[in-house]
């Protein structure tokens with residue numbers, strides 16, 4: 001039994017493969033065809049190329065290694081090697097990432113990329129090691145949009161009283177509570193069934209996720225709220241990272257950069273082309289959102305964020321060019 005445990009542990013770290021080659025376990029919550037899958041493939045190819053096939057990646061898509069919070073825990077204890085995840089639950093491990101989860105913070109993709117790829121983003125990535133995690137790169141999930149099974153939503157008033165699944169993220173929950181929505185935090189793997197059974201009325205996600213997770217089967221209305229930009233992260237277990245020499249570390253970082261770029265490209269394409277596909281699959285799409293009214297209704301939440309994070313830190317992101 002003891003030997004088996006050791007063996008299983010060694011295999012999880014990829015130590016038993018032939019000729020010093022090592023296969024790493026990478027988990028994510030979506031289908032292989034999603035932006036996460038595309039990213040993992042691009043990263044794996046680049047990593048194998050840069051290390052002459054010494055390090056390769058085996059993908060575990062569609063929550064095969066658990067929800068995002070569980071996968072991040074797996075990184076900390078060394079049962080999972082790599083994860084592509086939204087920032088959803090990551091603030092529970094590295095509180096500074098919560099800053100990036102504030103609604104209506106990023107104007108557009110360009111703004112988000114500039115912040116995350118610049119000194120502010122790096123400062124947040126630097127917080128990971130002391131919390132038992134390695135952050136290789138920022139990726140992208142995309143701007144989130146509200147779906148529900150009850151009615152078309154154009155204004156905060158329309159949304160009031162809906163029961164909406166949120167990620168396990170305090171910043172998001174606070175925002176929804178503030179506009180009178182009942183936020184129900186839930187891990188992503190439980191979401192489809194919860195929508196199907198009516199445990200919750202709605203959820204919110206980027207277009208690529210709504211498509212990939214087949215939510216049109218259980219949700220009628222889509223509002224293009226774009227209420228929050230959802231970053232993604234490529235994370236790694238310190239138990240693997242700490243074994244690498246300097247050159248290998250560089251290879252992982254470079255491969256993650258390639259993976260992140262592929263993720264952003266696919267997430268963007270899905271956001272551009274996916275709405276039409278969602279219409280075809282029967283969703284009724286609300287495009288004329290009263291965005292101003294949502295921002296206005298969120299004012300008390302913004303005041304709370306300022307208290308929690310400091311207005312200066314928020315403005316630094318908001319005003320970053």
Ligand code: EAX
Pocket residue numbers: 029030068085086088141167187188204205206209230
């Ligand atoms: O990372 O939990 C969520 O809604 C995430 O956006 C999804 O798992 C993709």
